Amino acid sequence: MEQKKISGAEALLFSLNAEGVDTLFGYPGGTIIPLYDALYVHADRMRHILTRHEQGAIHAAQGFARASGRTGVCIATSGPGATNLLTGIADAMIDSTPVVCITAQVPVNALGTDFFQEADIISMTSPVTKWNYQVTSAAEIAPAISRAFFLAGTGRPGPVVIDITKNALVEMLDGFEYEKCKELRCYNDHPVIDTDALERAVELLNGAERPLIIFGQGIKLSGAEKQLRELSERGNIPMASTVLGLSAVPSEHPNFVGMVGMHGNVAPNRMTQQADVILAVGMRFSDRVTGKIGEYAKQARLIHVDIDASELGRIITPEIAILGDAAEALAAMKRTIEARDRSAWFGVAAEQFALEQREVISKDLRPTKERVTMGEVIDGVARATGGDAIIVTDVGQHQMEAARYSRFARTRSLITSGGLGTMGYGLPAAIGAKIAMPNRQVVLFCGDGGLQMTIQELGTVLEWKVGVKIVLLNNSFLGMVRQWQQLFFERRYSSTPMTNPDFQKIADAYEIHHRLVEKREDLAAAIGEMLATPGAYFVEVKVDEEDCVFPMIPGGAALSDIMFNESL
Amino acid sequence: MENREYIISAFTENHPGILFRVASVFLRRKINIESFKVSDSPVRGISLFTIVAVVDEAMARVLVQQINRIVGVLKSSYYTADGLLSQEVALFKVRKAILRGDTFEQISRKHPLRLLQMNGEYLVLRKSGYKEEIDALRDELKERGLLMELSRSGSIILHRETVEKSMDGIL
Numbered sequence: 024m025e026q027k028k029i030s031g032a033e034a035l036l037f038s039l040n041a042e043g044v045d046t047l048f049g050y051p052g053g054t055i056i057p058l059y060d061a062l063y064v065h066a067d068r069m070r071h072i073l074t075r076h077e078q079g080a081i082h083a084a085q086g087f088a089r090a091s092g093r094t095g096v097c098i099a100t101s102g103p104g105a106t107n108l109l110t111g112i113a114d115a116m117i118d119s120t121p122v123v124c125i126t127a128q129v130p131v132n133a134l135g136t137d138f139f140q141e142a143d144i145i146s147m148t149s150p151v152t153k154w155n156y157q158v159t160s161a162a163e164i165a166p167a168i169s170r171a172f173f174l175a176g177t178g179r180p181g182p183v184v185i186d187i188t189k190n191a192l193v194e195m196l197d198g199f200e201y202e203k204c205k206e207l208r209c210y211n212d213h214p215v216i217d218t219d220a221l222e223r224a225v226e227l228l229n230g231a232e233r234p235l236i237i238f239g240q241g242i243k244l245s246g247a248e249k250q251l252r253e254l255s256e257r258g259n260i261p262m263a264s265t266v267l268g269l270s271a272v273p274s275e276h277p278n279f280v281g282m283v284g285m286h287g288n289v290a291p292n293r294m295t296q297q298a299d300v301i302l303a304v305g306m307r308f309s310d311r312v313t314g315k316i317g318e319y320a321k322q323a324r325l326i327h328v329d330i331d332a333s334e335l336g337r338i339i340t341p342e343i344a345i346l347g348d349a350a351e352a353l354a355a356m357k358r359t360i361e362a363r364d365r366s367a368w369f370g371v372a373a374e375q376f377a378l379e380q381r382e383v384i385s386k387d388l389r390p391t392k393e394r395v396t397m398g399e400v401i402d403g404v405a406r407a408t409g410g411d412a413i414i415v416t417d418v419g420q421h422q423m424e425a426a427r428y429s430r431f432a433r434t435r436s437l438i439t440s441g442g443l444g445t446m447g448y449g450l451p452a453a454i455g456a457k458i459a460m461p462n463r464q465v466v467l468f469c470g471d472g473g474l475q476m477t478i479q480e481l482g483t484v485l486e487w488k489v490g491v492k493i494v495l496l497n498n499s500f501l502g503m504v505r506q507w508q509q510l511f512f513e514r515r516y517s518s519t520p521m522t523n524p525d526f527q528k529i530a531d532a533y534e535i536h537h538r539l540v541e542k543r544e545d546l547a548a549a550i551g552e553m554l555a556t557p558g559a560y561f562v563e564v565k566v567d568e569e570d571c572v573f574p575m576i577p578g579g580a581a582l583s584d585i586m587f588n589e590s591l
Numbered sequence: 592m593e594n595r596e597y598i599i600s601a602f603t604e605n606h607p608g609i610l611f612r613v614a615s616v617f618l619r620r621k622i623n624i625e626s627f628k629v630s631d632s633p634v635r636g637i638s639l640f641t642i643v644a645v646v647d648e649a650m651a652r653v654l655v656q657q658i659n660r661i662v663g664v665l666k667s668s669y670y671t672a673d674g675l676l677s678q679e680v681a682l683f684k685v686r687k688a689i690l691r692g693d694t695f696e697q698i699s700r701k702h703p704l705r706l707l708q709m710n711g712e713y714l715v716l717r718k719s720g721y722k723e724e725i726d727a728l729r730d731e732l733k734e735r736g737l738l739m740e741l742s743r744s745g746s747i748i749l750h751r752e753t754v755e756k757s758m759d760g761i762l
Contacts, residue, residue: 208665
C-alpha cells in the first residue's frame with residue numbers, strides 16, 4: 024500500500040505495473056493527456072512506444088501478445104483515437120488475441136453531449152470485445168484493470184476495452200491498493216473436463232483405421248504443444264494444422280502432414296475427407312478450413328475439444344464434444360491412447376505430398392520462368408533462418424505462400440491475421456513481435472497493397488530502432504483479389520493494378536537499410552545480408568505479376584475439389 | 592427445422608451494457624425480437640432476461656450459446672411456450688360504449704378480467720393469462736370497435752426449478 028495521494032492516471036499506471044506490463048503502444052490526444060503526464064513523470068515504470076496511428080498501436084499490441092503469450096496493451100485518446108482501434112479489436116476478437124485497450128473518454132458530466140472528440144466506444148466495441156467497461160471515477164480504475172487482464176488472458180483469450188473518463192484520470196486517491204482478479208461468478212475460465220467424454224474419445228481413436236488430428240491456435244493459447252506431440256506420437260496419429268495453428272508443432276515432425284484449408288496442403292485436405300475419426304482441437308471450423316460444409320469430412324466421426332462452449336456445435340455438431348483446456352484434455356487422452364500400425368494411412372499422406380510436390384511446389388520453388396516467385400523468396404528465408412525466425416505476414420497471396428513455405432522449429436512463430444484478414448496488420452504486428460522478443464529474428468512478409476495501409480509505421484521502426492526484417496513481395500497488384508478476378512471473373516482486373524511509389528526511396532527516407540531484388544541470382548545474397556545486418560532491413564523483391572496461389576479450393580467448393588493450376 | 596416461437600431466458604449480473612450485448616446477438620443474425628423484458632430475479636443483483644423470437648431450434652441453441660458466452664451472463668436457456676409457465680399481463684383502454692346493453696357482461700364472462708378504472712371517457716381493463724387469451728380479448732374489443740389503447744407486459748415466465756437450483760454451482 025502506497026500511502027501518498029496519487030491521481031487516477033497514476034493508479035492506472037501502477038495497476039498496469041501490477042499486471043507485469045512494462046510496454047505500452049499508443050498515441051496521445053487531448054483527453055488522454057493526464058495519462059501521458061503520468062507516463063512522463065514515471066518514465067522508469069513504463070516504456071511507451073509511440074506508433075504513427077492508433078491502428079498501428081493495436082496491431083503492435085497484438086503482435087506483442089502473439090509472439091510472447093503475454094497480454095498486449097495499447098492506449099488511445101477519446102473519439103477518433105478510440106475508433107481507430109476498432110479494426111484491431113475486431114481482429115483480436117476473431118483470432119482470440121489477449122489485448123487490453125485503454126481509451127480515454129470525455130468527462131463523465133459531458134457524456135452524451137457530443138463533446139469535442141466524444142465517441143460512444145463502449146457501444147461500438149461491444150460486439151467485438153470479450154468484455155468492456157467504462158470507468159467514471161478514479162476508485163474504479165484498479166479493479167477494472169485487474170478484471171480486464173483476467174478476462175483478456177484466461178479461457179479463450181480476447182480483447183478488452185477499458186474506457187476511462189477524463190475526470191477519473193485526474194481525480195486524486197488516498198493511496199493505491201491492487202488485488203489481482205482470480206475469478207468472477209459470471210465467467211468460467213476453467214471448465215471441468217468431462218472424463219466420460221475423454222474416455223469415449225480415446226476409445227474412438229484407438230479403434231480408428233484412419234484417424235486425423237486437426238489442431239488450431241488453441242494449442243498455442245493453452246500451451247499444449249508438448250501434449251499434442253505426445254498424443255500424436257504415442258497413438259501414431261497424423262496431425263494437420265490450421266493457418267493459426269502453424270508452428271505449434273515443428274514443420275519437420277514426421278507425424279505432421281501440413282496445413283488444411285483453402286490454400287492448404289493436398290494431403291491433409293484429402294485426409295480430412297478420408298478419415299474415419301477426426302480429433303479437432305482448439306480450432307473452430309472456419310469456412311476457409313471446411314469448404315462446403317455439407318461435404319466436409321463426411322466419413323469421419325468427430326471429436327471436438329475447445330475451451331469456448333459456444334464453438335462446440337456452432338458449425339458442425341461433433342459426436343463427442345469436450346469442453347475444456349486443450350493441454351489438460353490431450354494429456355488425459357495420452358494416458359490410454361494405443362499405438363497402431365497406420366503405415367497405409369501415412370502412405371496416403373506421402374502419396375498426396377508427392378502429387379503436390381509435382382503439381383505445385385516444384386513450380387513455385389524451382390520455376391523455369393524468368394521472374395521470381397513468392398514461394399522462392401519465402402523458401403529462401405526459411406532455409407537461411409533454419410525455421411527459427413518469427414514470421415509475420417500481412418494479408419493476401421504472400422500470406423498464404425508464407426504459411427505454405429515457411430518452416431517452423433519453434434512455437435508462436437507465425438503471426439498473421441487469420442479470421443478477419445486485416446490488410447495493414449503485418450508491419451505493426453511485426454514491430455510488436457520484435458519488441459516482445461528482441462532476441463529472435465522477426466521477418467515480415469508483406470505485399471505492396473497491405474504495406475501501404477500502415478506504411479507510416481516505418482516511423483515507429485525508425486524512432487525505436489526496431490530490428491524487424493521487412494520483405495516486400497511486390498507484384499504491383501492487389502494480388503489475391505486479382506487472383507480471384509483472374510480465375511472467376513474472366514480477368515477483369517477491376518481496381519487491382521497498383522501504381523506504386525519507389526519503395527526504395529521510402530525505406531531510405533526512414534533510414535532503413537534497403538535492397539531491391541529483380542533477378543533470381545541476387546535473391547540469396549539479399550536474404551543473407553538482410554539477416555546478417557543488425558537492425559531493420561528492407562528487401563523489396565519484384566515478383567511475377569500474375570502468379571496465383573495454388574493449390575486452391577474455390578470458396579464454397581468441397582475439400583475434394585482442389586485446383587492445381589488455372590485450368591483445373 | 593421449422594420456425595416457431597422460442598422463449599430465451601438469461602440470468603445476468605445487473606450491470607450496464609449486458610442488455611446491449613444480448614440484443615447484439617440477435618441483431619448480428621438479423622433476427623427480430625418479438626418481446627424483450629428485463630426484471631429482477633429473486634436473487635439480489637441478478638436480473639432475468641426474457642426474450643421471445645421466432646426461430647428454429649438450431650438457431651435457438653446457437654443464440655443461447657452466444658448469450659452464455661457474454662461475460663456477465665450466468666445462465667441462458669431456451670424453451671418453447673409449453674416448456675415453462677409463461678403468462679402476460681395487459682391493460683386495455685376501451686370506449687365507454689362497452690357499458691351499453693350487456694356488452695361488458697358478455698365480454699367479461701368470456702374473458703375473465705378486472706375493471707381497474709373508469710371515467711367519463713373510457714374504462715381501463717386488466718387481463719392476465721396466456722398470450723393467446725390476451726390476443727383473443729384484443730381481437731374481440733377491436734372487432735367491436737371498443738379498443739382505444741393496449742399495453743402488454745410481454746412474456747413473464749417462471750422456470751420449473753428455482754433460480755437458486757438452476758444456478759447451482761454458479762452462485
